[in-house]
Amino acid sequence: MKRATIPALVVVVGVLVLADLLLVNDSLSELAGVAIDAAILVAAGAALAAVASLAVRRARDLWRRRGDPIGAALVLAGMAAMLIAGLRPGAAGATDPAVGWLVAALLIPIGATLFGLLFVTTLAASRRSLASRSREATVLVGAALVVLLMLLPIGGVVGERLSDAAGWALAVPIGAVFRGMLIGVAILAAVFAARTLLGVGATDE
Amino acid sequence: MSERSALAARLAPLLLVGALAAALLAGLDDRLTLESADDGAARAVTAAFDAMPDDALVLVGFDPDVGTYAEIRPTVRAVLADLLNRGATLGLVSLTPDGRALAIAELARMDRSEANPRQLIDLGFLPGAEAALVAVARGINGGSQDPIRADLPSPPDLAVVIGGIDLGARSWVEQVQPRIDGLPIVAIAPTVLLPELEPYRASGQLAALIGTPRDGAAYRAQAELGRLERMVDPAAGPSPAAIIVGLLVAIGVLGQAFGSRLAAVMRAARPRDVA
Numbered sequence: 001m002k003r004a005t006i007p008a009l010v011v012v013v014g015v016l017v018l019a020d021l022l023l024v025n026d027s028l029s030e031l032a033g034v035a036i037d038a039a040i041l042v043a044a045g046a047a048l049a050a051v052a053s054l055a056v057r058r059a060r061d062l063w064r065r066r067g068d069p070i071g072a073a074l075v076l077a078g079m080a081a082m083l084i085a086g087l088r089p090g091a092a093g094a095t096d097p098a099v100g101w102l103v104a105a106l107l108i109p110i111g112a113t114l115f116g117l118l119f120v121t122t123l124a125a126s127r128r129s130l131a132s133r134s135r136e137a138t139v140l141v142g143a144a145l146v147v148l149l150m151l152l153p154i155g156g157v158v159g160e161r162l163s164d165a166a167g168w169a170l171a172v173p174i175g176a177v178f179r180g181m182l183i184g185v186a187i188l189a190a191v192f193a194a195r196t197l198l199g200v201g202a203t204d205e
Numbered sequence: 206m207s208e209r210s211a212l213a214a215r216l217a218p219l220l221l222v223g224a225l226a227a228a229l230l231a232g233l234d235d236r237l238t239l240e241s242a243d244d245g246a247a248r249a250v251t252a253a254f255d256a257m258p259d260d261a262l263v264l265v266g267f268d269p270d271v272g273t274y275a276e277i278r279p280t281v282r283a284v285l286a287d288l289l290n291r292g293a294t295l296g297l298v299s300l301t302p303d304g305r306a307l308a309i310a311e312l313a314r315m316d317r318s319e320a321n322p323r324q325l326i327d328l329g330f331l332p333g334a335e336a337a338l339v340a341v342a343r344g345i346n347g348g349s350q351d352p353i354r355a356d357l358p359s360p361p362d363l364a365v366v367i368g369g370i371d372l373g374a375r376s377w378v379e380q381v382q383p384r385i386d387g388l389p390i391v392a393i394a395p396t397v398l399l400p401e402l403e404p405y406r407a408s409g410q411l412a413a414l415i416g417t418p419r420d421g422a423a424y425r426a427q428a429e430l431g432r433l434e435r436m437v438d439p440a441a442g443p444s445p446a447a448i449i450v451g452l453l454v455a456i457g458v459l460g461q462a463f464g465s466r467l468a469a470v471m472r473a474a475r476p477r478d479v480a
Contacts, residue, residue, distance in 0.1 A: 017339070021383065029343075036340050040333035047302075047332055094305065094330075100313050103306045111271025111303075120218050123455060127462045138466055145459045148452060153237075153445075167243075170403060179404045 010196050013039075055079055224450050233446035238422070247424035249413035250284070253391050254291060257362050261293045264345070264361035266377055267311070268304030270369035273395035279442045280393055280421035281367050285311070286433040288365070289320050296357055298328035300337045301371045305330040318436045328356055334372055335380050342384035361388065363412075368394040374402055378410045392416070418443045 013035045019025075020032035058072040085091065085098035093099075126144070129137035150166040153159065194200075257263070265285075269277060288295060297312065299305035312327055331337035345360050364381065366374045374392035382390060389412035394402055399416035406414040415421050422442055430437060 033340075033343060036333075036336050036343065039336035040331065040340060043333035043336060095309055095313070095327075097313070100310055104310045107306060108271050108274060108310070112275040115272030115275075119451060119455075120221065123458045124214070126459055130462045130466045133466070133469075138463070141459055141463050141466075145456065145463055148456050148459070152452060152456075153449060170400065171407070174400050175403055175407065178400045182401075182404065 007196055007199060011199075014193060014197060051079075221450075221454055224454065225447055228446040228450045229444065231446075233449075234444050237445035237449070244420075244423040244427065246413065246415050246417075246420040247427055250391055250415060250424055251427065253363065253389055253412040254287060256389070257291070257293060259292060261291070261362040262357060262359055263288055263293045263295050264341075264357075264364045265295050265297045266364060266366040266368075266373075267297045267299045267308040268301045268369050268372045269307055269367050269395075270301070270303045270371055271307065273369060273397060274307055276395045276418060276443060277367070277393055277415075277421065279437065280415055280424060281311070282314075283421075283425045283428050283430065283437045284365060284391075284393060284415075285315065286320075286430045286436040287428045289315075289324050289436075290429070290431045290433045292324075293363075294324045294326065294358070296326040296328050296361065298341065299330045300332075300334055301369065302330070303369065303371065304367075315436065319432055320436065326356055335376055338376055338380035339384070342381045345385055345388075360385075364388055364390045366390055366392045366394075368392055368398060368402075370395075370397065373398060374405065374411060374414070378405050382410060393421075418448065 016028070016032050016035055020028050055076065058075045061067040061072040062069050062076065082099065082102060085102055086093050086096055091098070126137075126141050130141055147166070147169065150162050150169060152162060154162060269281070274281075285295065297308050299308045308327075312325060315325060316322060331340065333340070345357070347360075364377060366377045368374045373394055374390065377390055377392075382388065390410070391413045392402060392406075392411050393415045396417050402411065402414055402416055405411045406416075415424055425437065425442065
């Protein structure tokens with residue numbers, strides 16, 4: 001039953017949204033609008049459920065003293081701080097200055113710091129992957145090294161050549177790979193959608 | 206790992222911080238500029254803004270993520286100030302929680318500055334990612350009683366997408382552009398997204414793209430912000446000295462590791478050649 005319901009839903013909604021994109025018809029448009037609004041509501045519900053699930057899981061970790069109790073306490077304290085700032089009596093919700101302060105003074109710098117740490121961890125991971133004597137890792141790090149050299153801000157003729165080479169690398173080999181990936185993803189998505197619409201499963205092959 | 210290697214690994218981050226501090230204290234930022242010699246990206250953004258009608262309505266998809274926002278923040282503020290200075294009305298909509306949090310912070314900042322509040326429309330947060338983008342496009346087309354359409358005085362003349370890793374210009378090109386004829390899209394994105402977005406810029410699906418700190422600096426250098434110059438902190442851009450130190454450190458670390466690997470491969474191959 002479950003196996004039949006989900007593909008049927010996908011088929012109906014998929015055909016509806018596709019038809020709405022291709023045809024101008026008010027009734028069709030209203031129906032597609034209902035489907036899209038439902039998808040938005042489901043997404044909102046899923047986001048809330050995910051946050052609630054995280055809170056419950058972390059509270060359980062803290063209560064049973066398993067996993068990372070300090071991390072669990074910090075997660076719960078962060079959630080509580082944001083909820084109190086936005087939902088306390090008289091607060092203006094997400095636009096409350098206290099929420100703004102938490103975001104601007106804590107959330108953004110912490111996020112940027114964690115992203116900045118990627119510099120160190122990526123270099124360390126590159127060294128480790130080279131030490132593993134993997135051929136793919138050697139090619140990957142070699143390519144990274146070449147790109148870094150091309151991005152060096154050197155003046156004069158050498159700098160111009162490096163800059164031109166960087167532009168060429170982005171436009172031609174890297175651009176080609178990304179175009180290929182985007183086209184490949186689109187084709188795969190179309191094939192998967194067609195298989196779902198036609199009800200073709202792995203057992204049918 | 207030997208004791209010496211372990212100690213070096215532990216000290217490496219400290220040495221990096223020390224090198225960055227030394228570069229900044231030595232005043233390298235005063236002698237270096239980020240502006241690219243090729244200001245094509247900046248000129249494309251200005252051309253897209255110049256092509257707008259008077260009193261234009263600009264839909265701003267504000268979805269940067271907190272990790273990469275520090276890189277594009279000065280350019281984003283300059284773009285918003287530039288559009289406001291041209292008399293455009295900005296409608297900010299976010300489709301990610303990160304983007305909404307950052308949009309609120311920027312709206313509060315603009316409220317405190319000399320921006321005319323009548324030029325700012327807070328369209329809020331829409332969950333649902335791509336589905337929400339479809340709803341935005343449908344709302345703009347007037348196909349439903351969508352709150353976005355209800356809050357906008359007219360269909361937008363331009364879309365500016367402040368993108369992040371979760372959702373950005375690619376989704377706008379895929380979901381919004383096919384549904385709204387002739388809506389130009391200008392994208393501001395962190396460098397990490399440049400390879401993904403460059404094909405869309407090259408094909409013309411993006412009217413303009415600022416995807417590197419150098420392009421951002423070139424745009425900020427040529428943008429005329431008038432009385433809204435104060436909205437943009439001139440010292441807030443990425444530090445050129447830090448970028449160069451980072452590049453040199455990365456080249457040094459990867460070069461040393463890559464050289465050691467090559468040397469090991471050659472050492473291993475030599476006895477076989479002799480045999």
